[in-house]
Amino acid sequence: MTVPSGARPVGRAARSARYVGLVGSVLLAAAGYLGGALPDAPLGVTPASIWRATDGPAALTCWLVGTVLLVGAWWSLRDGAPSTRWAYVTAGLWALPLVVAPPLGSRDVYSYACQGWTYAHGVDPYAVGVAAAGCPWVDTVAPIWRDTAAPYGPVFVLLAALAVGLGGGLTGTIVALRVIAVAGLLLAAYCLPGLARAVGLPARRAAWLALAAPLVGVHLVAGAHNDAVMLGLLLGGLLVAIRRPGRPAALLLAGALLGLAVTVKATAVVVVPFAVLAGVRHPYTVRALWRDGGWLAAGLLGALLVTSAASGLGFGWVGGLTHSGDSEQWTSPPTAVGFVVDYAGALVGRDPQAVPVLRAVALLLLAGMLVVLWWRAWRTLRRLDADPVAISGRALVAPVRVEVARSRAVLRGAALALVATVVLSPVFHPWYATWPLALLALTAGRTTWFVLPASAAAFLTLPDGTNLARFTKAPGAVAMTALLLTVLLRAARRQRR
Template sequence: MTTPGAPSPPIPGPLTARFARYAGLVGAILLGLAGHLGGALPDAPLGATPASIWRAPGGPATLTCWLVGTALLVGAWWSLRAGAWWSLRAGAWWSLRAGAPSTRWAYVTAGLWALPLLLAPPLGSRDVYSYACQGWTYAHGVDPYAVPVAAAGCPWVETVAPIWRDTPAPYGPVFVLLAALAVTVGGGLTGTVVLLRVIAVAGLLLAAFCLPPLARATGVPTRRAAWLALAAPLVGVHLVAGAHNDAVMLGLLLCGLLVAVRRPGRPAALLLAGALLGLAVTVKASAVVVVPFAALLGASGRTVFRSGAWLGGGLVAAVLGSSALTGLGFGWVGGLTRSGDSEQWTSPPTAVGFVVDYAGALVGRDPQAVPVTRVVALVLLAVALVALWWRTWRRLRASADTVSDRCRVALHAAGLALVATVVLSPVFHPWYATWPLALLALTAARTTWFALPVAVAAFLALPDGTNLARFTKAPGAVAMTVLLLFLLLRMWRHGPERSLHP
């Protein structure tokens, strides 16, 4: 959205854009090659270390392809990241650097980068095998929320990471149903993995379909939103090649928000939007934090509570309906408590707990602080979400901005809610950074603060699913704690105002 005479974001020269496109494509091809050489294949050895991967046959080639490919893909995406700030007085985007040349160019390039990864073995994680075994468990009449995949007798249990073999499924009934469908149609493990990847790609395609109308609704250049949200390296590696169910959650989430944006305040549309958001929740529960902010779209004053009631009705209907349809009830809620079994410094609350334990060890104590810091973080998350919603509602009530501005403010707050959820959760995996990515691409004026963590997270995993955080526990925990203290000090000095406004 621009006012007459205001400058538009600059468009990069054809040489710059072409170089970025094909550098990223070479990177994606190298990542696919790394997958074939040493990806998360069913028979790959578990519990590998970077040193053991290097010593394995083809290990140097695997790691070289992976690191060079990741660097090329990240660098190409970063080079066309359109950094900008929103000028409320001018009503226009003032761009610091050129982004993708056009929306079509961004979509075509993201598709080119995804193609080698679509044809590669699973990359960066073994979670797809957990999905397969959970689907197998349900398809064979066993409750995956009550019986872990090892006890259920899944024939592919040896492909599942050991930490998840004896834990209940932490995903909602809709995704368990989709995984069971993949098992039934796919037959063997290979067919199941292929279909799970098809399901993930379908979720991404749904998200890609929703991005342009949402960008127009918020007044953000569509080419910018598409590039940031779809060409990000984590999307290709973890949502396409890794077939993570986060792709399905994001597709349903954006679809629900689009319905709410297109027909604000209308009961039928709000019911449908709530149902779509409810389906997203029954894939991955973290989507629930967006629902209160969806009620702010097009609402003002007391109408927000009426909108919230219609949205809530649709969400409850979707959750109850899927739970009844699958016959699984609400056992998946209990499974969420086991998702924190993994302890890594990439989660700020966990990192702080590690540092407290290290400090205690220096004086001969064993504080066992990680569970405490995680609980404190969850309490802080609840407080932060309520404060963010209240502040956003008050701003919208007092605002005389255009419909586009109001929509952008509400969706930006929803993106910040997902950021808070990622930062304060007990565990963090690289693909979690994709949760707020699309909403921030649609609303945030400055891009570095959320694009940089996405770029860094792309280097945290190796092709076979080995997480580098496991081997940098102490220095990583200290570094994360120092970074957290720096950010808190900065927020205290400058106030949260800049964080809450696009």
């Protein structure tokens, strides 16, 4: 299938965006050196105390101006860069200053380092926290995560231990973890053109939105979050399944890649049912689903079993997932609604303790939504078998158009599954917004509805990792609840029409 490149002339607006964003990236790197998440930076500080620090005003100014410039440049081309190559080059330019910057926006990379050190020294990171394990760098880890078990799968623990072995000291370990994160992004960048061809669109929009996003540069490159590795493996698994449906060897490979993604971060599991649909060779029957889906499931299960056994850790990492909700922030919609209910109860002398209840309800709702999204994708594929021309349109030759429609149905379902996971999870951190970006860029008709919140999320943290949601609990919860009600009312009105 041949897809037009969709390249456009590089105009003045695009050139301006490239260099405005580069200036923003340089300013963010400068903010990192002036007041980033450095190993000896004070923990548990407030925005006011950061401002009163020696370099505080300069650090916060560079951070704010740099974020505004980078977000503005990314936003200005949200409908697509002039070409895929131009998008890759620009995203690379923006990433260069952040590759050499100190950790930014979060201290999670120090948790990774200590978890890797714990495993490398023969201690089970799923049984004890990094403080009890005796990690020499425990003072760099945020206090909330010092006594909790690692919530990541064995593959990432092995990667973190490898980083410790290669890096030697703390600085070398952080550098190695950043290299691993960049490798994950490079894998994602490699997969994007193939996925774009599968849905019949030029890759320039997906490449721009997925790779040049400020959240990617700050949190996946400078912050070295393991989400980058998960995304690379996730897109790789989807690409193999879409390009080689019905072929056992390819489906085993796709399942293995998805299994590795799950054993980096469990979030990837919500995409697996849609990858099964991608791997089915039509016609779409229940028998074909069991046949081809079985091969993919075998690859995934094999990856889970092999990595769990090879690491010697078994499935202890599943228990660590229960601690991921220890942090309560209004940036999670169910948590924000729970806060508001508790505030309302306090006004009448009650203590509803609504946060855990609403979090549980949201997880049940998420499970239901995932089932509905999968069923809708399956029904679309079945309808394409029954009447391909009516469903896929007559604009192109039917076989080509039908394959495009199939791929779009699967990837759209996977994208919406990730969106639902982000919205309904008990915790939201800014880098979580990077999960659905690439798939939404490949399947969503309009971009504003997901680019806008991703842009807003770039302002939620300070360079040293301070989360501004901690200091805006009540107003943030009320604002999030009001936003959620507004969205639901608009959706209801649209449905009635």
